Amino acid sequence: MRYQLKQIQCRPWTLNGLSPKLIESHYENNYGGAMRRLNAITEQLEGMDFDKAPGHVLNGLKRDQLTALNSTLLHELYFAGLGGDGKPTKDMSDALARDFGSMDRWRAEFRAMGYALGGGSGWVVLTYVPRDGTLINQYASEHALSIAGGVPILALDMYEHAYHMDFGANAKAYVDAFFRNLDWPALFQRYEDARKVEGPRPLLQPEFGDVQGVTAEEVKDMLASGKVQVVDVRPRHFVSRQQEIAAGIQWRDPEQFDKWVGELDKAQPVVVYCAYGFHVGCGTAVKLKEAGFDAKYMNSGHMGWKAMGGPVKMFP
Numbered sequence: 001m002r003y004q005l006k007q008i009q010c011r012p013w014t015l016n017g018l019s020p021k022l023i024e025s026h027y028e029n030n031y032g033g034a035m036r037r038l039n040a041i042t043e044q045l046e047g048m049d050f051d052k053a054p055g056h057v058l059n060g061l062k063r064d065q066l067t068a069l070n071s072t073l074l075h076e077l078y079f080a081g082l083g084g085d086g087k088p089t090k091d092m093s094d095a096l097a098r099d100f101g102s103m104d105r106w107r108a109e110f111r112a113m114g115y116a117l118g119g120g121s122g123w124v125v126l127t128y129v130p131r132d133g134t135l136i137n138q139y140a141s142e143h144a145l146s147i148a149g150g151v152p153i154l155a156l157d158m159y160e161h162a163y164h165m166d167f168g169a170n171a172k173a174y175v176d177a178f179f180r181n182l183d184w185p186a187l188f189q190r191y192e193d194a195r196k197v198e199g200p201r202p203l204l205q206p207e208f209g210d211v212q213g214v215t216a217e218e219v220k221d222m223l224a225s226g227k228v229q230v231v232d233v234r235p236r237h238f239v240s241r242q243q244e245i246a247a248g249i250q251w252r253d254p255e256q257f258d259k260w261v262g263e264l265d266k267a268q269p270v271v272v273y274c275a276y277g278f279h280v281g282c283g284t285a286v287k288l289k290e291a292g293f294d295a296k297y298m299n300s301g302h303m304g305w306k307a308m309g310g311p312v313k314m315f316p
């Protein structure tokens with residue numbers, strides 16, 4: 001496969017304080033250079049006999065391919081971020097305010113990250129993380145670092161080649177010029193497109209549709225309010241092996257359900273959980289619901305409680 005050069009996404013002669021000479025050099029030498037490297041590496045890989053090639057040669061080429069590919073992608077994003085009037089739009093300001101507290105707070109962090117990379121090299125990237133539906137400013141000291149599953153929507157190039165010709169060592173003035181040229185409507189369009197990307201779907205769905213799951217964090221809050229009964233229903237062999245239990249929680253054998261269900265108060269909600277949040281906890285919650293309780297199960301079970309940092313004690 002041959003990777004194709006993309007036309008520059010901003011008009012170099014319209015930029016405010018970034019010279020056409022700087023942008024042309026950046027596009028031709030650095031973006032173009034990365035694209036040429038990417039194609040040369042890819043060609044080498046296509047001609048490689050994978051059965052005979054030494055592992056370190058293959059690894060080295062694949063690493064270089066990743067760096068070159070990401071360099072081309074980030075440069076395209078960088079140029080696409082420029083060409084605007086630098087005036088924040090309401091839509092994008094609102095989106096940034098939601099995830100950073102305020103638009104000014106976002107800009108202060110993004111700018112400070114750019115200043116901090118001045119004289120060194122790297123990228124500052126505004127990235128959308130579909131898993132959480134949020135934006136984050138990401139530091140990248142190389143072309144290859146990226147947030148897994150993230151969708152970059154704005155990139156600030158802090159390699160010296162991006163500013164030295166116009167600004168010398170004055171990286172701060174370059175960062176300020178970047179903001180003056182920021183294309184906010186285009187940024188918001190990329191944000192809208194990123195939001196259409198769905199986060200990873202759960203690999204395992206609880207099989208008990210009508211019983212509600214609650215997170216370990218929610219259970220902790222419910223316990224603090226004192227208005228919940230929580231029962232650990234891990235199978236007996238789990239409890240005897242692990243020898244620990246969430247502090248303040250009673251264990252009841254799920255196989256002896258009928259013997260202990262009478263201890264519970266129907267006037268208060270009940271949360272049950274097992275080891276990992278699958279069948280036993282859900283199944284017990286279903287039984288409790290059928291018996292007339294307001295019952296839920298705790299997602300991710302005892303393991304989730306510990307992963308959250310919930311207190312445990314030795315099993316009596």
Ligand SMILES: [Fe+2]
Pocket residue numbers: 026030031075157159161162
């Ligand atoms: Fe660059």
